[in-house]
Amino acid sequence: MACLLDMPYGFYQFVRFVAMVAFxxxxxxxxxxxxxxxxxxxxxxxxxxxPFIKIALGRTIWNIVDVITAIGLLISVIKDTKIKLSR
Numbered sequence: 001m002a003c004l005l006d007m008p009y010g011f012y013q014f015v016r017f018v019a020m021v022a023f024x025x026x027x028x029x030x031x032x033x034x035x036x037x038x039x040x041x042x043x044x045x046x047x048x049x050x051p052f053i054k055i056a057l058g059r060t061i062w063n064i065v066d067v068i069t070a071i072g073l074l075i076s077v078i079k080d081t082k083i084k085l086s087r
Contacts (some may be wrong), residue, residue, distance in 0.1 A: 019049035038076070045069060 009040065027042035048055060048065070 010020050016049045016051040020046050020051065023049065041072075 023042045023046035030038040030042065038051050051079060
C-alpha cells in the first residue's frame, strides 16, 4: 500500500516491474491448474503494470487500481487457502 503515498518515481517503476513479474508468475501458476479465467486476469494485470510503456491513468485512478488489485489478490489468497485446506 506504499503506492498510495507520495514516493519518488523510481519507486513506482520498481513496483511496476515487480508486479509484472509476479502477475506473470501467477498467470503461469494458475495456467498449470487449468484456471483460465484467473490466468487471463493475471495476464491483463501484468500488461497493466508493466513498466516499459507508460499507461497514463492519473494518480487518483492508479490509486483506485492499486486498492482494487490488492483487495482482489487478498481474496484470491484466501480462496486458495480455503481450497487447499479442504483437500
